[in-house]
Amino acid sequence: MSKTVLTNGVFLAALAIGVAGVGRTVTAVPAGTQPAADATAVKIDNFTFGPADVTVKAGSTITWTNHDDIPHTVVSMDKAFKSKVLDTDDHFSFTFASIGTYTYYCSIHPKMTGKVVVK
Amino acid sequence: MTEKKTNHLVDDHDEDGVDRRGFLSCMAWAGTGAFFLMQGGVLKSYSLSRLPAGVPSSGELSFVQISDSHMGFNKPANEDVVGTLKTAVDRINALGTRPEFMLHTGDISHLSRAEEFDTVDQVLKGASTNSVFFVPGEHDVLEDDGKQYLERYGKGAKGNGWYSFDHKGAHFIGLVNVMNLKAGGLGTLGGDQIAWLRDDVSRLKHSTPIVVFAHIPLWTVYPEWGWGTEDSAQALAVLKKFGSVTVLNGHIHQTMQKVEGNVTFHTAASTAFPQPKPGEAASPGPMKVPADQLKSILGITDVTVARGRHALAIVDSALA
Numbered sequence: 001m002s003k004t005v006l007t008n009g010v011f012l013a014a015l016a017i018g019v020a021g022v023g024r025t026v027t028a029v030p031a032g033t034q035p036a037a038d039a040t041a042v043k044i045d046n047f048t049f050g051p052a053d054v055t056v057k058a059g060s061t062i063t064w065t066n067h068d069d070i071p072h073t074v075v076s077m078d079k080a081f082k083s084k085v086l087d088t089d090d091h092f093s094f095t096f097a098s099i100g101t102y103t104y105y106c107s108i109h110p111k112m113t114g115k116v117v118v119k
Numbered sequence: 120m121t122e123k124k125t126n127h128l129v130d131d132h133d134e135d136g137v138d139r140r141g142f143l144s145c146m147a148w149a150g151t152g153a154f155f156l157m158q159g160g161v162l163k164s165y166s167l168s169r170l171p172a173g174v175p176s177s178g179e180l181s182f183v184q185i186s187d188s189h190m191g192f193n194k195p196a197n198e199d200v201v202g203t204l205k206t207a208v209d210r211i212n213a214l215g216t217r218p219e220f221m222l223h224t225g226d227i228s229h230l231s232r233a234e235e236f237d238t239v240d241q242v243l244k245g246a247s248t249n250s251v252f253f254v255p256g257e258h259d260v261l262e263d264d265g266k267q268y269l270e271r272y273g274k275g276a277k278g279n280g281w282y283s284f285d286h287k288g289a290h291f292i293g294l295v296n297v298m299n300l301k302a303g304g305l306g307t308l309g310g311d312q313i314a315w316l317r318d319d320v321s322r323l324k325h326s327t328p329i330v331v332f333a334h335i336p337l338w339t340v341y342p343e344w345g346w347g348t349e350d351s352a353q354a355l356a357v358l359k360k361f362g363s364v365t366v367l368n369g370h371i372h373q374t375m376q377k378v379e380g381n382v383t384f385h386t387a388a389s390t391a392f393p394q395p396k397p398g399e400a401a402s403p404g405p406m407k408v409p410a411d412q413l414k415s416i417l418g419i420t421d422v423t424v425a426r427g428r429h430a431l432a433i434v435d436s437a438l439a
Contacts, residue, residue: 046402046404047344047402047404048402068404069195069405071229071261073261077302084262085231085262087230104302107300108257108258108300109257109345110301110302110303110304111304111305111343111345113302113303
């Protein structure tokens, strides 16, 4: 398990792939049946992670984008990853190198929870 | 708020939890303007526009509560949070009785940025009150576990910023319930703070009026949105022996109150932006209202302690 530190340029590239990947993978394929492609986007909307449960292949990058007018964070419960505070339209990306199940939450609004399964 | 609804609440003797129907029916928007008077543990409320004769307008101690300034917020729900905070200060300065101090129940800033705290401090300097007592909201302790907050506002405080002080016979307790929040959970006080609270009040006479203030409500307003504190019952059990306990909170950006035994719970309006009533929107995010109505649902809370009757009169005032 290693956290990938992204420079701005790489970050934007990862984000672009993530956005392109939304329709093809996460929404079209039921979570848990087939691992998604290399990049996946999770939207933060109305104090909810969407989709809350995501299944990806090892090595995939997930990008969270905050669409709320209130800041949120993305923090894994086992401390594998932790975003800075994401204000409106801010993004956070993390590359999942190792298989496993990663549960996470917003440390500001702990009722907000999500899960990433890496196969 | 109507007299009928008030009676409904006063008649609620169910102390084994929260009567959601009861307090929802008593929920008031600050914009309606309400005057709250507690005597002998019984709460009465009056519309500000028809205050009956004989209601005390001042006592031996009065103070004002403001909350949720969210300095730095600039979205459509309110693009001028500096302006509305200034209006709140103007309202405080216009009160008939000059409040002796101000309580700010957290979310001073929106993103814990130094310039946001600076702006609030600057605006509050214009208030006629002598001093301001703060407790942090979750927006004030982002990124640094509250380090900056404690440096600015927590001098002499214990733990993550909790403290108490005495003023004219009343005992004020500022609690912190926005730190170390657990996934899936509500606000948290923690064992250390509750142990401190037990010790803090152990020397007090049971007749001492107690005023507790904290950011997240210390009663379960709406757990689905995280509007409650998971270990608040332990803190309230410590305060059970006291004849008059008033709990003042913010966080939910609307006024709401409830009486349970000798405890009166009250939440203050935000000076920045309104949030929806529990469950009446997809999320508790900022609520956009027509510009000409915004100031009617932002507000301040004016509290008067009337000694001898163990009474607190709480007046919510809209900014317009």
